[in-house]
Amino acid sequence: MKILVVNAGSSSLKYQLFDSTDFSVLAKGLCECIGISGGAIKHSLACGKSLTRSVDLPTHATAMKLLCEILVSDDYGCIADMSEIGAIGHRFVHGGSYFSGSTLLTDEVLKITDKCGELAPLHTSAHMQGIAGCNEVMPGVPQVLVFDTAFHQTIPQKAYMYPIPYALYEEHQIRRYGFHGTSHLYVSEEMAKVLGGAQGTKIVTCHLGNGSSISAVKDGKSIDTSMGFTPLSGIEMGTRCGDIDPAIVAFIMQKKNISADKITDYMNKNCGFLGISETSSDMREIFAEIQNGGPKAEQCQLAVDILGYQIKKYIGSYSAAMGGVDAIVFTAGIGENTPKIRELACEGLEYLGVKFDKEANDATFSSGGMQALTTADSKVKVYMIPTNEELIIARDTYEIVKG
Numbered sequence: 355m356k357i358l359v360v361n362a363g364s365s366s367l368k369y370q371l372f373d374s375t376d377f378s379v380l381a382k383g384l385c386e387c388i389g390i391s392g393g394a395i396k397h398s399l400a401c402g403k404s405l406t407r408s409v410d411l412p413t414h415a416t417a418m419k420l421l422c423e424i425l426v427s428d429d430y431g432c433i434a435d436m437s438e439i440g441a442i443g444h445r446f447v448h449g450g451s452y453f454s455g456s457t458l459l460t461d462e463v464l465k466i467t468d469k470c471g472e473l474a475p476l477h478t479s480a481h482m483q484g485i486a487g488c489n490e491v492m493p494g495v496p497q498v499l500v501f502d503t504a505f506h507q508t509i510p511q512k513a514y515m516y517p518i519p520y521a522l523y524e525e526h527q528i529r530r531y532g533f534h535g536t537s538h539l540y541v542s543e544e545m546a547k548v549l550g551g552a553q554g555t556k557i558v559t560c561h562l563g564n565g566s567s568i569s570a571v572k573d574g575k576s577i578d579t580s581m582g583f584t585p586l587s588g589i590e591m592g593t594r595c596g597d598i599d600p601a602i603v604a605f606i607m608q609k610k611n612i613s614a615d616k617i618t619d620y621m622n623k624n625c626g627f628l629g630i631s632e633t634s635s636d637m638r639e640i641f642a643e644i645q646n647g648g649p650k651a652e653q654c655q656l657a658v659d660i661l662g663y664q665i666k667k668y669i670g671s672y673s674a675a676m677g678g679v680d681a682i683v684f685t686a687g688i689g690e691n692t693p694k695i696r697e698l699a700c701e702g703l704e705y706l707g708v709k710f711d712k713e714a715n716d717a718t719f720s721s722g723g724m725q726a727l728t729t730a731d732s733k734v735k736v737y738m739i740p741t742n743e744e745l746i747i748a749r750d751t752y753e754i755v756k757g
Contacts, residue, residue, distance in 0.1 A: 662698025
């Protein structure tokens, strides 16, 4: 059976095609600028052969149709016909309190996901478009939803509740949900293999990218995570502020005379690395400004220092919550490819038992696969582990539909 993994955004559609016999990737790609000008598809095969084509993509269904045509084409295909695809797995950001695991898409499930739309309107709308596109192009093929929030459903009430009137939780489901769950699940499982199994382990997983979150994983289960009711909370991110004094929100609204909708947009799109550095939301460009001694070099350095400091604080707090820590994992774009951030986050953690190997860290990037960043005698292991959310989605999809 072949499994198509789909990650639909508001104007994009990422995909990977897996062979369920060994979960190898046969093809992967990206349809971008869907519904806007500049549409294109980037497609590559496991053998390295690739295709980039500019094409008008008015809808997600159009993108799915083009994708299917390429998958069976003579030049860039890898399957004989679409009947080889036995299931489709969708990344679905928000499952609310309704889903603690992946689930087969049914009419009833679809109704429940509508209730999550209010919690993540942009993401949910995009996912629904992806599902509709699959229904139109591949009718009858089973579809599975894999939720970013599901892994964090094991967080205890004392960690997911906010100290606000309980009625708000009952009426509006205001609580900590957490995100990047599929990534935290994957890297914590990989780390647990190194430690000899999940039982009895205490792992802090740091998913660091344009959006970032940190999780405490005890005995293989999430017990706390930095993102909350929305992906806005936690540590400093590309354009998101992370944790701040709630009174700042009202203060800015008054000073700038902006509405609730606009302040949410402001906190999501104008803060974080971009807001502090006044240069970029991209960590690579921030480091370039520092190295070049540009006019915003000091502010860029501050953005870097804030991130390293905040990661360190979360590691310390989660160590306290779990009664210790056995391993710290860095993953995702920044976590896998920015040695300096890993160094800043681990600097001063010797009291926990971390013996950081700076030389190994400086030489470690995601292209090298899983890498240890501590000395052999370090009590606490620190690893860089490239995430693989698509593999988790493919495996879950296969287990649910294999019958």
